Amino acid sequence: MMPLPSPETSLAERVAFSFDEILATDPGLEPLIANGVRCHGGFDSAGAYHSPRTLHRAPAIRAWQARLAAEGADLVTIARDLLPPQYPNVAQAKLLLRAGVRDPIVRALTIIAIVEGFGAVIRDVRVPELRALVREPIDGTALAHLDRGLFEAHARDEAGHRNEGGHKQMWEAARDLALENPRVPTDVLMRILGSGGRAVPRRRSFPQLDETLEGLISTLSNVLVIEVFAAGTFDWGDRLLSDPEVSAAPEHAGAMVRCIRSDETPHVEYLRTALSELRARTLRTVDGGTISGKSVVDALLHRTLYVLTTSRPREQRADTRTSVAHAMRGAGAPGRLLEEFDALETPFAPPTRTGFDPASGTEGPAA
Amino acid sequence: MRRATRLRRSARIARAGVALWLLYKPPDYLRRALRLPAPPRRERTHERAARVMLRTALDLRGVVIKVCQVMATRSDVFPPPFVHVLKQLHDAVPPQPFERIGTAVERELGRPLDAVFSEFERTPLASASLAQVHRARLRDGRAVAVKVQYPDIEEIVRTDLENIRRGCQIYERLDPQPLELLPLLTELTSHLALELDFRREADSADRVREIFRDDPSVVVPKMYREWSTPRVLTMELVDGIKVTDLDGLRRAGLDPGDVVQELMRIFVRMILAAGFFQADPHPGNLFVRRNRQIVLMDFGLSKELPEGFGLGLFELMFSMMTLNEAAMIRAFRELGFATKTGDPAPFLEIARRMMRRSDTGRFEGEFTEEMTDELFEAVRENPVVRVPSDFVLVGRAFSLLSGIAHTLGHRANVLAAMGARS
Numbered sequence: 001m002m003p004l005p006s007p008e009t010s011l012a013e014r015v016a017f018s019f020d021e022i023l024a025t026d027p028g029l030e031p032l033i034a035n036g037v038r039c040h041g042g043f044d045s046a047g048a049y050h051s052p053r054t055l056h057r058a059p060a061i062r063a064w065q066a067r068l069a070a071e072g073a074d075l076v077t078i079a080r081d082l083l084p085p086q087y088p089n090v091a092q093a094k095l096l097l098r099a100g101v102r103d104p105i106v107r108a109l110t111i112i113a114i115v116e117g118f119g120a121v122i123r124d125v126r127v128p129e130l131r132a133l134v135r136e137p138i139d140g141t142a143l144a145h146l147d148r149g150l151f152e153a154h155a156r157d158e159a160g161h162r163n164e165g166g167h168k169q170m171w172e173a174a175r176d177l178a179l180e181n182p183r184v185p186t187d188v189l190m191r192i193l194g195s196g197g198r199a200v201p202r203r204r205s206f207p208q209l210d211e212t213l214e215g216l217i218s219t220l221s222n223v224l225v226i227e228v229f230a231a232g233t234f235d236w237g238d239r240l241l242s243d244p245e246v247s248a249a250p251e252h253a254g255a256m257v258r259c260i261r262s263d264e265t266p267h268v269e270y271l272r273t274a275l276s277e278l279r280a281r282t283l284r285t286v287d288g289g290t291i292s293g294k295s296v297v298d299a300l301l302h303r304t305l306y307v308l309t310t311s312r313p314r315e316q317r318a319d320t321r322t323s324v325a326h327a328m329r330g331a332g333a334p335g336r337l338l339e340e341f342d343a344l345e346t347p348f349a350p351p352t353r354t355g356f357d358p359a360s361g362t363e364g365p366a367a
Numbered sequence: 368m369r370r371a372t373r374l375r376r377s378a379r380i381a382r383a384g385v386a387l388w389l390l391y392k393p394p395d396y397l398r399r400a401l402r403l404p405a406p407p408r409r410e411r412t413h414e415r416a417a418r419v420m421l422r423t424a425l426d427l428r429g430v431v432i433k434v435c436q437v438m439a440t441r442s443d444v445f446p447p448p449f450v451h452v453l454k455q456l457h458d459a460v461p462p463q464p465f466e467r468i469g470t471a472v473e474r475e476l477g478r479p480l481d482a483v484f485s486e487f488e489r490t491p492l493a494s495a496s497l498a499q500v501h502r503a504r505l506r507d508g509r510a511v512a513v514k515v516q517y518p519d520i521e522e523i524v525r526t527d528l529e530n531i532r533r534g535c536q537i538y539e540r541l542d543p544q545p546l547e548l549l550p551l552l553t554e555l556t557s558h559l560a561l562e563l564d565f566r567r568e569a570d571s572a573d574r575v576r577e578i579f580r581d582d583p584s585v586v587v588p589k590m591y592r593e594w595s596t597p598r599v600l601t602m603e604l605v606d607g608i609k610v611t612d613l614d615g616l617r618r619a620g621l622d623p624g625d626v627v628q629e630l631m632r633i634f635v636r637m638i639l640a641a642g643f644f645q646a647d648p649h650p651g652n653l654f655v656r657r658n659r660q661i662v663l664m665d666f667g668l669s670k671e672l673p674e675g676f677g678l679g680l681f682e683l684m685f686s687m688m689t690l691n692e693a694a695m696i697r698a699f700r701e702l703g704f705a706t707k708t709g710d711p712a713p714f715l716e717i718a719r720r721m722m723r724r725s726d727t728g729r730f731e732g733e734f735t736e737e738m739t740d741e742l743f744e745a746v747r748e749n750p751v752v753r754v755p756s757d758f759v760l761v762g763r764a765f766s767l768l769s770g771i772a773h774t775l776g777h778r779a780n781v782l783a784a785m786g787a788r789s
Contacts (some may be wrong), residue, residue: 159685159690
């Protein structure tokens with residue numbers, strides 16, 4: 001009788017996984033309880049935190065990336081220097097908290113929690129029949145697993161599932177631990193719903209592509225950039241909520257943010273893997289022609305990065321500064337406080353290049 | 368109001384009370400005397416009782432119609448036949464003769480009708496329990512809608528509420544397990560006092576317009592206060608296609624799916640974000656213009672929600688979407704739900720029953736009419752649970768919007784309107 005292969009060997013070689021395998025969590029972990037709320041993931045006997053649903057997902061992503069490297073394809077990388085600074089930054093946030101101006105920080109943490117929860121939207125992203133729309137095979141890739149567990153795992157990580165809280169509940173716990181169950185400003189949902197009228201429909205950049213495929217690539221690009229940029233939010237949350245000067249539970253609140261950060265790693269990695277796989281392939285157009293995946297992915301990444309490094313930070317900064325100034329009105333010497341607040345701001349010049357070619361792709365001849 | 372009219376109204380309400388008593392109690396006494404088991408459901412009796420109320424409402428109008436309209440929205444308290452039969456009162460209130468209305472307008476504005484209006488249509492655009500609306504034109508040429516309170520309605524409301532309260536008190540004394548009607552009546556009394564002051568309705572319209580001040584896709588008619596009083600409300604006449612007129616929308620080149628999404632976005636913004644909303648989004652109050660603007664009408668039933676209600680409701684929906692039962696219990700409590708024993712199990716039962724009635728077997732952001740009915744039926748069957756009245760109004764509003772969406776062949780997803788689902 002042949003001996004069974006060790007799990008390490010089999011997982012390293014495997015590139016195809018079932019839906020349930022992608023969603024599987026390490027067994028026997030001590031559950032993570034955050035401010036009385038049971039959350040996902042858990043701790044092993046050595047006290048190390050294990051992210052949820054990574055028993056097979058983590059080695060799967062590594063295997064897909066290794067395969068990509070073996071094929072000579074690059075992994076998409078978003079330069080960290082594109083990341084706009086957090087506003088308010090840690091020094092500004094500490095200034096506000098020391099001055100008793102808590103609403104802007106409580107609001108920011110609550111919005112982060114709710115937006116994380118909205119990440120569940122990814123489970124509803126439509127995945128077209130990729131085998132028909134991509135010329136090269138996609139078996140054994142991250143692409144083939146998007147709707148076979150990867151999106152569902154991502155959704156559950158962000159929003160929680162059944163009696164396990166996800167990142168939404170973990171951010172809320174971090175906020176409540178650090179700031180001692182603060183009153184949540186009532187305008188939080190108004191801020192999220194935003195101002196202005198109806199949403200403008202998404203503009204198509206590649207009308208020659210199947211619409212669902214373009215939507216999928218566009219979503220993958222958007223979510224990847226948001227996930228990479230979230231690193232700034234995690235640094236900010238970790239440093240602020242771990243600081244005993246302003247946090248009532250620096251150890252627990254900071255640890256909570258670090259757990260969330262480690263859970264986000266597989267998200268970034270599967271998204272960049274899937275986009276890189278597309279980038280290394282050829283896409284079929286609706287008229288029977290082809291277009292290089294690289295040109296489509298790069299153009300859509302450029303578009304997202306351009307918006308998220310130019311107009312978006314400007315708008316968010318203006319909106320946040322207005323609400324900070326409003327919240328300061330109840331504090332002593334609000335004029336001087338606002339001056340001090342402004343002086344602590346991190347300067348940011350939007351980058352001139354995103355690192356991706358904005359030009360739309362070269363089309364191949366019609367088949 | 369003349370003494371004879373007062374007596375007639377009291378007698379008519381008493382007659383209805385006796386008819387209801389005869390429908391329910393003698394068969395009960397007889398059954399107990401013969402030691403027969405209680406019937407599992409009394410749909411036919413409820414239906415006949417509801418028809419007694421419907422006839423009484425159409426005869427006496429005014430506050431009796433209002434009471435019946437409220438009953439039709441409280442499926443958490445009243446059995447389905449009441450809701451079904453009395454629902455027709457939302458559309459079928461006969462108008463009052465123009466002579467009475469015209470005189471009332473002149474009395475209120477303190478001048479002849481033609482001193483204010485160059486035109487005043489005799490046939491009303493709509494008639495409801497407390498007032499009717501006429502199309503008119505101001506002397507400066509502006510087209511307006513004039514909402515006129517029925518003459519004597521305040522007196523009628525006072526008399527009828529007294530009679531109904533007395534009837535409820537007698538009923539609660541006689542019935543060993545009465546429905547809790549008096550709290551409902553107290554709530555209705557305070558609502559009516561507000562609804563009878565049209566200045567407040569004008570204030571509510573202005574407040575909703577302010578919520579959408581940066582949003583040109585929402586239209587709230589202007590209120591002309593110089594030609595308004597507590598009993599007459601003159602407002603801008605805004606035309607549009609009735610929101611459920613599918614053919615009309617298509618003829619105007621409008622996408623019904625877009626209309627549904629817009630409606631949901633507008634109500635989500637009012638309910639969850641602003642905490643103040645037009646609480647009666649039935650199709651007669653919602654219109655769409657050719658340029659895709661949504662017109663909101665009739666702010667008589669507008670509601671200020673308690674602080675934190677929007678977040679609480681969002682948390683409830685979110686926990687139902689993620690099947691997180693511990694979070695559901697927290698959210699139900701934050702919204703003001705309560706059980707007499709403190710046992711949270713009924714909350715979960717309610718949520719599970721609602722989810723079972725959704726199209727997909729799980730909550731995905733849509734409050735269908737079936738789900739709302741199931742919610743209220745679960746509450747009614749479980750007497751230990753109390754539902755905050757704000758939740759009832761909001762649930763009814765989303766259920767009405769879901770009904771409109773289904774008429775237009777689409778789904779009304781609250782979480783999608785917030786950006787939580789695609």
